[in-house]
Amino acid sequence: MILPRPGSAKGTDAMIGSMIEGLRTPSFQAAGPMEQFEVLPIIPLTLGNIDVSFTNSSLWMVIGVGLVIAFFFAATSRRALIPGRLQSVAEILHEFVANLVRDTIGHDGKKFFPYVFTLFIFILVANYLGLIPSVPGSAHQFHVFTTTSHIIVTFALALLTISIVVVYGFAKNGLKFLKLFAPSGLPFALYFLIVPIEIISFLSRPISLGVRLFANMLAGHIILKLFAMFVTMLLAAPFAFKALAIAPFAGSVAIFFLELLVAALQAYVFAILTCIYLSDAAHAADH
């Protein structure tokens, strides 16, 4: 959705412009911070008038899901009482999410464990796969791609969560689910203020849930690419200015460590917010 416009460097200072043009030469991989988000078809397919091509986004989603399935098959194939290395990792992950669900939703949470676990592992693996550097010289559509850096993916996940909340809320509480918007025990006049606020806050949940993950991934990858571009720009500078390239390089390493933290944190935040919203639906009639 966000694509670099050709000639966007026009109007900037001529020297910086020529440096950017220098980066567009084939010796450097993708030029511009936005090209890493381009969705390119690998196997073009059409269904009627709809484009359903197998893209690089699909490829990295398949790789992520494949890795997760392979890992859990390998980890649970032996099922020893005293777990080995792989089994320990799988058990730690399971225990981590199980505690999260138990603490936030309570007794009703058990049936949501598979959903929250799938969500958490998928986002975690997608975020971390995006941080792997691409193979130098490979074709653009085989560059490493972060599926969660596209709002359509994260927004679909957020909408799925909110749909489950609404359906489960009405199925469990009936019309009492609407008490979510009108908490009891307030002075009557205050309801005219509280109800619209609660409705707006509920409606903004899928947007904030989806945009949060998308914005974090997008911003992180743009900043990483920008710092890498500063390094190449300074290396192209004359004589001793080349030595200055160490500064953005150090910055890029630091940002990379921050991104390692953010990748895990955002998966955790997505999972815990899903749990909080599900807990709202499960206990709507109680308050």
Place this chain on the structure above:
Amino acid sequence: MEVEAAKLIGAGIAAVPLAGAGVGLGLIFGNFLAGAFRNPSAAAANQQTMLLAFALTEFTGLLGFVIAMIILYAF
């Protein structure tokens, strides 16, 4: 005014939320540390809430960044 110039000014203004996000993050970590030094035994239990608040606050700053990117590249 030229459209290109207005766009760049708009993108610059869209970076202002960073100030609010900075204040918010400072408050979160500052208050967490103040609480943790008063009662170190309760610190570990509240670390998850602190990280959640960190992610929620960081989002306001990132929203400004996304708006700047949309102004620069999507129009």
